[in-house]
Amino acid sequence: MADIIKLLPDHVANQIAAGEVVQRPASVVKELLENAIDAGASTIKLIVKDGGKNLIQVVDNGKGMSPTDARLSFERHATSKIQKAEDLFNLNTKGFRGEALASIAAIAHVELQTKMESDEVGTQIKIEGSKIISQEVMVTPKGTSMLVKNLFFNIPARRNFLKSNHVELRHITDEFHRVALAHPGIAFHYYNNGSELFNLPAVNYRKRIVQIFGGKTNPKLVPVEEETQVVKISGFVNKPEFAKKSRGEQFFFVNDRFIKSPYLHHAVVAAFEGLIRPNTYPGYFLCLEVDPGTIDINIHPTKTEVKFDDEHTLYALLRSTIKHSLGQFSVVPAIDFDQDPNLNTPYSFKDKEVELPKVAVDATFNPFAESTSKPQGNSGGAKGYSNFSKPSTKGWENLYEGLGSEKEDGNPFASIEFESEVITGSIFKDENVEEESATTTFQLRRKYIVTTIKSGMVVIDQSRAHQRVLYEKFLKNITIQEAVSQQLLFPLSLSFSTADVTILKEIQGQLTTIGFAFNALNDDKVEITGVPLQVTESEVGMVLEQLISDYQMEIVGDSFSQTDILSKTLSKTLSVKTGAVLDNASQLALVNDLFACKEPGLSPFNKPTYITITENDIDKKFI
Ligand code: ADP
Ligand code: MG
DSSP: OOOOOOOOOHHHHHHHHHHHHHHHHHHHHHHHHHHHHHHTOEEEEEEEEETTEEHHHHHEEEEOHHHHHHTTTTSOOOSSSSSSSSGGGOOOOSSOOOOOHHHHHHHHHHEEEEEEESSSEEEEEEHHHEEEEEEEEEEOEEEEEEEEEEETTTTTTHHHHHOOOOHHHHHHHHHHHHHHHHHHTTTEEEEETEEEEEEEEEOOOOHHHHHHHHHGGGGOOOOOOOOOOOEEEEEEOOGGGBBBSOOOOOEEEEEEEOOOOHHHHHHHHHHTTTOOOOTTTOEEEEEEEOOOOEEOTTSSSTTTEEEETTTTHHHHHHHHHHHHHHHHHHSSOOOTOOOOOGGGGGGHHOOOOOOOOOOOOOOOOOTTHHHHHHHTTTTTTTHHHHHSOOOHHHHHHHHHHHHHHHHOTTOOOTTTGGGGSSSOOOHHHOOOOHHHHTTTTEEEEETEEEEEEEEEEEEEEEHHHHHHHHHHHHHHHHTTOOEEEEEEEEEEEOOHHHHHHHHHHHHHHHHTTTTEEEEEESSSSSEEEETTOOOOOGGHHHHHHHHHHHHHHHHSOOOHHHHHHHHHHHHHSSOOOOOOOHHHHHHHHHHHHHHHHHHHBBBBBOOBBEEEEEEHHHHHHOO
């Protein structure tokens, strides 16, 4: 039989390798930015169009390449960064595999222009799907420009697999953040579809963080500094009170390379033990410098994981250093001497004239008409338990109906028979709500509402139940667009990072349907003039931040509907929490509202909201 094994042609091998190196436009951005840094650039420009699907360009003022190097750079395993295997253990560059350019050129249209300082003229090379189209002498400035067009043009399956432009752009922006944070001494410019997203002059680390994440970040930062023989730790952690429920601004850099390390993350969280609420996470921007010989960055093709020789020592050092910084911070308030005062004033306010506050009065407001026309009473209580103490009018009527006349229709408790049905009518005539409800519900360990039914009792998880109530309410509001917005007396100005504003813009439509009103929504200024009834002014910032981070995380997964994310986040953020004391009226209102829901048994996150314990169950325990 004839031999059947053949060596794959280079372009095929490159395409296969590309599958590993280039997952999406953001991977190309990462590789090109890293090459520019390795080339010693002091200014780097990133230009993308259509989420990077149609164009990515990185221009640097680094050392450039000779004509021969320019041609060679597209060969597989062609690198100037290592020569022998031992070099792998003493890496000072980002790249070393010599695979990136070969892979990118295999699956896109690439145009390279490059010139070394010492050369008179530069080189231009065009490659499409590994095929050299042209190589010419060209007048160009010192440095390199790498233009990547039509990514995956020859692999339609991969191209179709890409997400929408804004999702791809977000991945690119994440990558850009990581690189820009690791190199505050390099100036970066970032343009998307012709508009400038970031313009970051070279600064120190703290200012780079502020440049990227906005002026509100600055007062949150606590400096962390420690130098030992094993590692030099520097950077910042956020003050404990700014810990978030979601993972967000958490960055580890090892020798200027962004890495992910669940183990070291744990060390940071451990340092915050006792200072932050459970299930919240501190933000951090930490740089570790170690001897390159003590780490192995070779274990992951996209190189975000690193293996340390002595992880345990690192863990302990990191934990104690952060603890120490936090301790110092709570005794001596951090004074930042090189703080730029301009960072504290949003520029939009700098030259702004003083405006007289305007007071908006709703002339049609009638406090006595409230119970029937305004939705806030029934199934409300959204603002937290305090709101429950308002009479939940419609709900109460239902309750009385059901109990008093024993009519079942319209009774939210139709599926559950309440023991209180046997209570004599005289109690229902009683005006004192408190006393009446005391007979039907009580709160257990500030966590559960217990109420009796004919066959035994129901134990309701107060937080989950309230989430369900709010979730259905918000879903309904968004769907039928009947949300009531409360006008703020003074517009509320909040500051968000550029990336956050992009997300807010994406969901602005939905935010409006649930009652948010924006006066301005752009990079310099987010001004809010109206909020949903259930949200208080002081909660607005928190709610929006939570929304942004949930939206970001959800986008990574596949299934998402903006409406659903929005409703879930709002219900989670605004629901009463475990630990909140609920008075009897609130307890009853919650029970009432829960069983008026379409799906009372499950929280929006698919957890049970209540359990029933029957008389039978109890009897069994007494055997
Ligand atoms: P690696 O970065 O792993 O060496 P690449 O395929 O990314 O592999 O790049 C191959 C080579 O091309 C690099 O080693 C470097 O010599 C050269 N090169 C790539 N980009 C640039 C750039 N922007 N400026 C100067 N040289 C570059
Ligand atoms: Mg490289």
